[in-house]
Amino acid sequence: MSEILIGLVSGIVSGTGMGGGTILIFLLSFLIGIEQHIAQATNLIFFIPTSIVAIIVNLKNKNIDMKLALFISIFGILGAIIGANISIHIDVGILKKCFGVFLATIAIHEIYSIFKIYIKQYKSNKKKRK
């Protein structure tokens, strides 16, 4: 039952457009103790139907740059072959640490982008006052 709830929470977050996958992996491994590799694999399967729906919506709204998408996809597939093979052959402890470092990097980028929003607002407020 808890798996359905975890899926629900991750789905809500995915729908808002930020890191549903990260939350799914985290909840599966920390709340119900699923091994990191299996949690990650679950996320892959979880992603496929949701993304297909999103792609159809985006195609209809013409939000996809097809030329760019196909080019990136080819190199993305090459990268995924490398990444997935590293992942399935390394120890869980190391994989978790790498994941942590990656998330910390994203967090730093997010902090930077939040600051940028504030600076933008500050500047436009200043202009209005003038």
Add this chain to the structure above:
Amino acid sequence: MIKKMIIGLLAGVVSGLFSTGGGMILVPAFIYLLDVDDTKARGTSIFCILPMVITSSFFYYKGNFIDWRVAGLCAIGGAIGGYIGAKLLKKLPEKILKIVFTVFLIYVSYKMIT
């Protein structure tokens, strides 16, 4: 050209390694490095990630890491949650979402590293 190749390759490696995070690389890379506008960057990134995820799934499957029971149950919750989330999105301010998400990221990365 080389820029695009590196962006694709890097997003693929991250996606394969962690099964998530491809979008966290592609969206900012499209916006800042390739001057794609925001909405198009998001749409294009989802399209690019699907083939990476399918490729990764194949290797995780071969490595016997897929638990179909867990995946099935999560997917049921996910379908309902995705619908709720899409509705909620229009009501929540982006700034607050960003801050909550960042705090969450810091917490998880701390938990994963220690």
